Amino acid sequence: GDSVTQMEGPVTLSEEAFLTINCTYTATGYPSLFWYVQYPGEGLQLLLKATKADDKGSNKGFEATYRKETTSFHLEKGSVQVSDSAVYFCALSDLGKGRRALTFGSGTRLQVQP
């Protein structure tokens, strides 16, 4: 079945550091890929998405490129801020018989220190 693997956290960075959170996936079909963010005490919200190979999703300075050849969707940001401290989830959406439509990774906690 479908699966998503993320790097384990927590990831601790200083403000203005470069961020990479790795995400790889396994899917039967041709999924869409997503990054969701969960700020403390809140539900998940969409950060960015990419719906086909080589697409780049971007939002709030975050970027991720859908790499079909490496089955990856790594999240990057050039300069993190304290306000980026949150838990980040990689996810895929893959429809079809027997598929769950939405599969999440285990989440990666990011802590940004001033």
Added chain:
Amino acid sequence: EAQVTQNPRYLITVTGKKLTVTCSQNMNHEYMSWYRQDPGLGLRQIYYSMNVEVTDKGDVPEGYKVSRKEKRNFPLILESPSPNQTSLYFCASKYYREDTEAFFGQGTRLTVV
């Protein structure tokens, strides 16, 4: 405003006392799902529904029931709660299309004593 509404937000209950957590969405989404979130374990799917009267088990369905009698509602039922069901629960909904995002409720923090 597009939203997923869960109730209650917080609940403390005793072992064995049946409870229901409600989830309602106003976006006419076909797909709805329940997750539990525990420290170190990420999000684990409990049940999901691809449309009215269509439900299926996720990764951790034991001890839970769901129903989907109407498109907008997807309640989570704990017939006989136990302390190991103490967790943070999220409901989500989306269109049944691959390229659309999921919308999440604010979460229900359940404590079973």
